[in-house]
Amino acid sequence: MTSTPPLGAALFGVGRIGQVHLKNMVDNARLRVQWLVDVTSQHDLMMRLIDRYRLTGEAKVLDIEDSDKVFSDPGVDVVIVCTPTPTHSDIIKKALTAGKHVMCEKPLTLTVAETKECYDLAKQNNRILFCAYNRRFDKQFYTLYQRCTRGEVGNLRVVRFTSREGGQSQEYLKHNKSRIFLDMAIHDIDYICWLVGEKPSSVCAFGSISSDNAELYKSFQDVDCVTAILNFPNGVMAQMEDTREANIGYEQRVEVLGTKGLIQTQNIRTSELHTITQNSCQSEALLQTFLDRYIDSFPTELEHFVNAVQGKEDIIVSAEGCITAMEVSEALSKSLKTGNIVKL
Ligand SMILES: NC(=O)c1ccc[n+]([C@@H]2O[C@H](COP(=O)([O-])OP(=O)(O)OC[C@H]3O[C@@H](n4cnc5c(N)ncnc54)[C@H](O)[C@@H]3O)[C@@H](O)[C@H]2O)c1
Structure with a gap:
C-alpha cells in the first residue's frame, strides 16, 4: 500500500x-x-x-x-x-x-x-x-450550526451575537489597518450569514468610544464598541455587539430563537469549579483571550484545509461566503459612518 x-x-x-x-x-x-x-x-x-x-x-x-x-x-x-x-x-x-x-x-x-x-x-x-474563519470549527459553534440547519429549533427567527474581548495593542491596530467591523466583527458576520444561509438585505450600525482606553481607538479613527442589526430576506433578524475593551475576559456567545425553540452557546470558564459560602456562590473566571477560547478550533480548521487540498472534503468557507462577509462588513462600516440604513 x-x-x-x-x-x-x-x-x-x-x-x-x-x-x-x-x-x-x-x-x-x-x-x-x-x-x-x-x-x-x-x-x-x-x-x-x-x-x-x-x-x-x-x-x-x-x-x-x-x-x-x-x-x-x-x-x-x-x-x-x-x-x-x-x-x-x-x-x-x-x-x-x-x-x-x-x-x-x-x-x-x-x-x-x-x-x-x-x-x-x-x-x-x-x-x-x-x-x-476558525469559529466555524469550534465545537459549540459548529454543533449549533448543525442543529439549526437540521431544523431542531424550527425556522430561524432571531440570532443574537455577543463578542467581547480584552483590547488590542497599538501595534496590532497600526499594522492591520482594518477597523472594528473588518477586523473583529467579521468573525460574527461570517458566522451569522453562514447560519442564516443568505446575505442580509439591509444593515445598520451604531458605535461608541466608551472604554478606559478610548484615546487609542480614537487615534485610529475607530470606535471600541459597536452594535448592529442585519435584516435577512427570509425574515431572520440578527443583532450583534462587538466590544474591544471588556474587562471581564473573553466573552463569546450566540443565541438563536427559532419557531420551535431556542439554542445558545455558553462561555467557557477557566475551570468548572463552583464555590459556595454562606454569603455567596461563585463561579470561576472566563477564559481571557481567543488563544484560550478557540485553541481547539485551529487544528480542526487546518485538518479541513489539508483534507480539501487532498480532495477529501469541499472547503466550507466558500468564495461567495467570504465575499458576503466582506460586503456586509463594508456596509456596516458605511452605516456607522453615515448613520443610515445600508441596503445590500
Ligand atoms: N482567527 C483569529 O482568531 C485571528 C486572531 C488573531 C489574528 N488574526 C489575523 O491574523 C493576522 C496576523 O495577526 P497577528 O495577531 O498574528 O499579528 P502579529 O503582528 O502578532 O504577527 C504578524 C507577523 O507577520 C510578520 N510580517 C509582517 N509583514 C510580513 C510579510 N510581508 N511577510 C511575512 N511576515 C510578515 C510580522 O513581523 C509578525 O511576525 C491578521 O490578519 C489578523 O486579522 C486572526
Whole structure:
C-alpha cells in the first residue's frame, strides 16, 4: 500500500496567530514545514521555533525580501498566511499564481474588490483559497450550526451575537489597518450569514468610544464598541455587539430563537469549579483571550484545509461566503459612518 507523501508547507508570519498555526502544522503528519517567512527582526525567534519543534534540516528561515524562493519552490504545495491584513492580498496572489493552495487568516483582504480578485485568481489557477474563519470549527459553534440547519429549533427567527474581548495593542491596530467591523466583527458576520444561509438585505450600525482606553481607538479613527442589526430576506433578524475593551475576559456567545425553540452557546470558564459560602456562590473566571477560547478550533480548521487540498472534503468557507462577509462588513462600516440604513 502506498501512502500519500506529506504536503510541503510555507508559513508567512510567525506572530501571535502564526505560532498557533505553526504548532498545528508540526503536529499534522500530512504536512511538512519547509519555510518560515518573516521580517529580519523575527529571525532569532524563528530559529528558536525551528529548534523547539525539531525542524532543523527540514524548515528554513526566509526574509520577506526573499519570499519569491517559496513561490518558485516546487516542493511547496500549500502556503499559510498569518501576516498583517494589508499584506495578505499580495502574498495570496503570488502563491496562487505559482500554483500553491492557500489558507489565509481573516479578513482575507482589506476590500471586497481585492477579495474578489483573489478568488478569481484561485479559480483561474484551479487552487484552493481558504479564508480561515476558525469559529466555524469550534465545537459549540459548529454543533449549533448543525442543529439549526437540521431544523431542531424550527425556522430561524432571531440570532443574537455577543463578542467581547480584552483590547488590542497599538501595534496590532497600526499594522492591520482594518477597523472594528473588518477586523473583529467579521468573525460574527461570517458566522451569522453562514447560519442564516443568505446575505442580509439591509444593515445598520451604531458605535461608541466608551472604554478606559478610548484615546487609542480614537487615534485610529475607530470606535471600541459597536452594535448592529442585519435584516435577512427570509425574515431572520440578527443583532450583534462587538466590544474591544471588556474587562471581564473573553466573552463569546450566540443565541438563536427559532419557531420551535431556542439554542445558545455558553462561555467557557477557566475551570468548572463552583464555590459556595454562606454569603455567596461563585463561579470561576472566563477564559481571557481567543488563544484560550478557540485553541481547539485551529487544528480542526487546518485538518479541513489539508483534507480539501487532498480532495477529501469541499472547503466550507466558500468564495461567495467570504465575499458576503466582506460586503456586509463594508456596509456596516458605511452605516456607522453615515448613520443610515445600508441596503445590500
Ligand atoms: N482567527 C483569529 O482568531 C485571528 C486572531 C488573531 C489574528 N488574526 C489575523 O491574523 C493576522 C496576523 O495577526 P497577528 O495577531 O498574528 O499579528 P502579529 O503582528 O502578532 O504577527 C504578524 C507577523 O507577520 C510578520 N510580517 C509582517 N509583514 C510580513 C510579510 N510581508 N511577510 C511575512 N511576515 C510578515 C510580522 O513581523 C509578525 O511576525 C491578521 O490578519 C489578523 O486579522 C486572526
